[in-house]
Amino acid sequence: MIDSRHRRARLGLVSVTALWGVTFSLNQVALHSMGAATLTFLRFLVASLFLLLGFGLRRSFWQGVNRAELLGGLLTGSLLFGGYLTQTEGQRFLSASLAGFLTGLSVVLVPLILLVLHRGLTRRQFGATLIAAVGLYLLARPQGHEGLLGIALLLACALFFALQLVAVEYYRITTAAVIRFTLFQMATVTALAALVAMAPGGGGLLPLHASQEAWATVAINGVGASALGFMAQTWSLRWLNSIEISVIYSLEPVFAALVALIALHQREGLAVWIGGIIVVVAMVLVSITPPGGATYPQESST
Structure with missing residues (x-):
């Protein structure tokens, strides 16, 4: 039975998904004046500080923290780091709309x-995977060698994001408190991105010549798309399961394509749009739960 809590969770995730779609175009602008590792570091630094200053200064915030929750935050944060670094780097070679479609393959994964x-692959899910492969072929065909590198990076990104969602579902159901768990994730990404940014060729931690648009992107990504976005993801797993969430996430490439068309005037060829539509169809098809098969996580304490 779907009640108001499920509806609120879905509405919240749709809002977050729309914002994530917007960030593809924002990131493309920001990458003109800062590196991928630097952008990843700064956005998650902002997210970590937002959560720490907003919630983490109270002593009660840290009561009940346990080893499993900390390790879960480190694991899921590491997967997030891999996802965002490969996504941001891959956007150097691809349009915002195509990057959105490829990131959305996490819905299939x-x-x-x-x-x-847990169990074997159904015929419908196997068929949806083949459909997605056809869509990927149409997306990749006109891109050239640099585009193929971008596609490889975005496919890795999709895998990282899929693993992160599955892992968050496990820890959210067992031990994790929403805000504290999100803070652990954000801090983990910040630390890992800092190491990469400080390495030779990493771009450094503070881009002195970054544009105003790039700094605005850092702020929007940090507070909205990262801190609040992943709080919403973790909270929604009280009422929705990971497959249901992945269906909602299938809207992300649609938002990304629309924003890229309106804001950046990126017009893809017909084959790319057809390929993207095929991929979205595959996303939804593979994620549909058979009648009577839907299960919802039980609420856990925070």
């Missing part, structure tokens, strides 16, 4: 990962 962990 979430149920496949769960199937590997």
